[in-house]
Amino acid sequence: MNGRTYTFEDVERILASGDVGGRLSKxxxxxxxxxxxxxxxxxxxxKMTGHARKSNRALRPHAKTHKCPEIARILVQAxxxxxxxxxxxxAEVLASHGIGGLLVTAAVIGxxxxxxxxxxxxxxxxIIFTVDDARNVRDLNDAAGTLDSKPQxxxxxxxxxxxxxxxxxxxxxxxxxxxxxxxxxxxxxxAGIQAxxxxxxxxxxxxxxxxxxxxxxGLAVETRRLIEREGLECSLVTGGSTxxxxxxxxxxxxxxxxxxxxxxxxxxxxxxxxxxGSPVYRDFKNSLFVITTVIHxxxxxxxxxxxxxSFSTDSPLFPEAKGVAGIAYSWAGDEYGxxxxxxxxxxxxxxxxxxxxxxxxxxxxxxxxxxxxxRGDSVxxxxxxxxxxxxx
Amino acid sequence: MNGRTYTFEDVERILASGDVGGRLSKxxxxxxxxxxxxxxxxxxxxKMTGHARKSNRALRPHAKTHKCPEIARILVQAxxxxxxxxxxxxAEVLASHGIGGLLVTAAVIGxxxxxxxxxxxxxxxxIIFTVDDARNVRDLNDAAGTLDSKPQxxxxxxxxxxxxxxxxxxxxxxxxxxxxxxxxxxxxxxAGIQAxxxxxxxxxxxxxxxxxxxxxxGLAVETRRLIEREGLECSLVTGGSTxxxxxxxxxxxxxxxxxxxxxxxxxxxxxxxxxxGSPVYRDFKNSLFVITTVIHxxxxxxxxxxxxxSFSTDSPLFPEAKGVAGIAYSWAGDEYGxxxxxxxxxxxxxxxxxxxxxxxxxxxxxxxxxxxxxRGDSVxxxxxxxxxxxxx
Numbered sequence: 001m002n003g004r005t006y007t008f009e010d011v012e013r014i015l016a017s018g019d020v021g022g023r024l025s026k027x028x029x030x031x032x033x034x035x036x037x038x039x040x041x042x043x044x045x046x047k048m049t050g051h052a053r054k055s056n057r058a059l060r061p062h063a064k065t066h067k068c069p070e071i072a073r074i075l076v077q078a079x080x081x082x083x084x085x086x087x088x089x090x091a092e093v094l095a096s097h098g099i100g101g102l103l104v105t106a107a108v109i110g111x112x113x114x115x116x117x118x119x120x121x122x123x124x125x126x127i128i129f130t131v132d133d134a135r136n137v138r139d140l141n142d143a144a145g146t147l148d149s150k151p152q153x154x155x156x157x158x159x160x161x162x163x164x165x166x167x168x169x170x171x172x173x174x175x176x177x178x179x180x181x182x183x184x185x186x187x188x189x190x191a192g193i194q195a196x197x198x199x200x201x202x203x204x205x206x207x208x209x210x211x212x213x214x215x216x217x218g219l220a221v222e223t224r225r226l227i228e229r230e231g232l233e234c235s236l237v238t239g240g241s242t243x244x245x246x247x248x249x250x251x252x253x254x255x256x257x258x259x260x261x262x263x264x265x266x267x268x269x270x271x272x273x274x275x276x277g278s279p280v281y282r283d284f285k286n287s288l289f290v291i292t293t294v295i296h297x298x299x300x301x302x303x304x305x306x307x308x309x310s311f312s313t314d315s316p317l318f319p320e321a322k323g324v325a326g327i328a329y330s331w332a333g334d335e336y337g338x339x340x341x342x343x344x345x346x347x348x349x350x351x352x353x354x355x356x357x358x359x360x361x362x363x364x365x366x367x368x369x370x371x372x373x374x375r376g377d378s379v380x381x382x383x384x385x386x387x388x389x390x391x392x
Numbered sequence: 393m394n395g396r397t398y399t400f401e402d403v404e405r406i407l408a409s410g411d412v413g414g415r416l417s418k419x420x421x422x423x424x425x426x427x428x429x430x431x432x433x434x435x436x437x438x439k440m441t442g443h444a445r446k447s448n449r450a451l452r453p454h455a456k457t458h459k460c461p462e463i464a465r466i467l468v469q470a471x472x473x474x475x476x477x478x479x480x481x482x483a484e485v486l487a488s489h490g491i492g493g494l495l496v497t498a499a500v501i502g503x504x505x506x507x508x509x510x511x512x513x514x515x516x517x518x519i520i521f522t523v524d525d526a527r528n529v530r531d532l533n534d535a536a537g538t539l540d541s542k543p544q545x546x547x548x549x550x551x552x553x554x555x556x557x558x559x560x561x562x563x564x565x566x567x568x569x570x571x572x573x574x575x576x577x578x579x580x581x582x583a584g585i586q587a588x589x590x591x592x593x594x595x596x597x598x599x600x601x602x603x604x605x606x607x608x609x610g611l612a613v614e615t616r617r618l619i620e621r622e623g624l625e626c627s628l629v630t631g632g633s634t635x636x637x638x639x640x641x642x643x644x645x646x647x648x649x650x651x652x653x654x655x656x657x658x659x660x661x662x663x664x665x666x667x668x669g670s671p672v673y674r675d676f677k678n679s680l681f682v683i684t685t686v687i688h689x690x691x692x693x694x695x696x697x698x699x700x701x702s703f704s705t706d707s708p709l710f711p712e713a714k715g716v717a718g719i720a721y722s723w724a725g726d727e728y729g730x731x732x733x734x735x736x737x738x739x740x741x742x743x744x745x746x747x748x749x750x751x752x753x754x755x756x757x758x759x760x761x762x763x764x765x766x767r768g769d770s771v772x773x774x775x776x777x778x779x780x781x782x783x784x
């Protein structure tokens with residue numbers, strides 16, 4: 001803190017100059033503002049990369065969480081082999097910012113996307129696409145043939161067998177057949193198995209979560225063995241999440257972890273329960289929050305300037321206030337949140353700022369164009385969330 | 393449709409050239425894509441502007457719905473007196489694109505925002521800010537004094553008395569006192585009353601909705617009379633919504649309507665019930681939808697490439713398929729939606745495209761950077777949603 005204050009126009013000028021380093025305080029930022037506590041973020045990055053190294057697993061963190069090339073770069077510099085991208089357009093943004101080792105986790109469907117994918121693979125030879133369908137494999141192979149490209153294709157395995165899976169080829173023989181097809185075609189390379197089980201990541205209680213992830217990842221490892229017995233190399237099995245990173249890394253045959261949320265954390269992940277039996281999951285620190293301002297006050301209620309356009313609303317959980325205990329947030333429209341202060345540890349007045357942990361980090365980040373990195377109260381960086389909205 | 397097909401790189405080139413007019417088909421667009429049926433949109437604009445004209449009410453449509461300067465301009469050209477903006481940063485974007493007659497509907501709180509507001513008022517003399525607090529009025533007046541600016545301030549009236557209001561000064565004497573304060577200060581102009589009652593807009597059933605809106609807008613009209621009896625001019629009472637436009641326009645003393653959603657419509661508004669007693673509200677047409685692609689299929693279930701990052705999730709309602717009956721959408725993560733096809737009127741296969749009406753238009757539009765205007769199957773325009781994410 002240097003004691004100076006700036007108008008928002010000054011703030012914009014400083015951000016545009018690229019020379020942010022410590023000239024702004026977090027109080028200078030227009031609210032709602034998406035903020036990253038750099039100390040906590042770096043602690044999370046250090047812990048996860050250290051865990052992967054110690055466990056002898058590759059780490060390919062999911063960029064759908066942050067959509068920010070700067071963050072992808074920091075993760076690679078800390079030891080990640082690259083980044084996962086949820087969709088092709090997200091991967092294109094990352095690639096155009098020099099991020100290598102990309103894995104696109106959703107199937108690339110339709111002639112336009114297939115053409116874009118093989119072009120991307122021509123420029124980025126190490127990119128991997130996921131597939132779960134023979135016709136899609138043939139289409140990718142045909143398109144690649146016209147461009148002298150030979151993309152790597154990784155099987156997406158439907159390990160989530162309890163629910164109706166949202167994608168994937170069934171484990172065992174169907175997967176083997178698809179692997180053989182990829183291997184047999186001239187313009188595609190078989191690049192192992194992806195096995196992501198969405199419900200496992202948020203299963204409550206470490207032991208239940210462990211049981212579930214061992215079962216589902218076990219299917220992936222069995223399928224790997226089946227493919228290898230048929231003489232195909234299948235040295236890569238990708239999976240895991242922030243909730244199962246230290247479970248999956250202990251499963252023999254899983255070679256790569258793809259967690260996303262650990263860099264930020266959110267209310268949702270805090271509820272899955274820790275390995276010590278605690279109801280709170282504390283393996284990683286809350287580094288992400290939204291700064292809001294109280295704009296109205298009456299009796300025991302305050303209104304802040306952040307509503308459903310500033311926080312994710314896909315989970316039944318609400319934003320949680322940081323630093324002030326006993327504040328209950330509820331939605332009050334697109335642009336407003338209502339705070340019940342009846343149990344609050346301290347009072348709030350119009351103009352006061354309140355920080356909130358977001359309910360679910362990925363869709364919350366997807367609402368903002370910028371993330372401000374702070375150290376203490378000082379704004380150290382302002383990164384563009386360049387792949388924001390890239391769901392294509 | 394001209395029969396040509398384009399890659400997404402071609403599409404980007406055509407969009408960047410500004411010369412879109414009919415060269416692209418909707419099938420050329422990468423999905424998920426936010427699309428506006430221009431015929432339906434123009435029908436909606438024509439109906440609402442015609443209604444306001446006939447009722448002798450000013451129309452200041454809410455730009456928080458579209459966040460798009462092009463759409464604000466079309467509404468002004470059709471007869472609107474300007475646009476409402478939910479927040480200061482949204483108003484700044486609209487002003488920088490030449491939209492006049494702006495009303496910022498949320499209070500401008502904090503030194504930084506107040507400074508930005510009075511600067512904006514210096515450049516845009518007809519802008520109106522809303523206030524509900526004496527200290528805020530004094531702060532605005534003081535800041536304006538240093539800049540030779542004299543912004544117009546409109547009282548935000550807390551008419552939503554059944555629930556805890558999210559903003560506003562109580563009707564009657566408290567409002568009168570605040571009006572007097574504004575009038576007495578050298579650097580502010582008193583500019584009437586804003587009375588928006590959020591629950592009234594979505595009250596189910598026309599008669600119940602009418603009763604509610606007449607009660608709450610009645611408080612605004614009474615307050616207007618009280619202020620006028622004290623000798624202050626109070627010629628403007630703003631309020632109303634897409635659900636109450638033809639109710640509020642009949643209330644004597646309400647001078648201006650500020651609906652937003654009518655241009656697009658959504659699943660939520662379709663459920664409020666029509667004046668004819670029908671459970672479906674058909675006063676305006678669904679013009680807004682999201683094009684998705686089926687990327688996975690198994691038995692009676694299909695997966696599309698649009699999930700909670702492509703649709704609003706603040707209401708309990710789901711996206712509704714257009715053109716195919718009996719499809720039930722449910723969430724399947726950030727990037728996926730699950731379709732139950734067991735009751736579907738026709739089958740779907742991988743690669744097929746399905747259009748969906750969004751659950752709630754405002755936060756859905758706020759997820760996209762671009763809205764494609766189509767006429768039939770032809771893409772006629774691609775407008776930037778320039779104020780997307782501007783919740784500050």
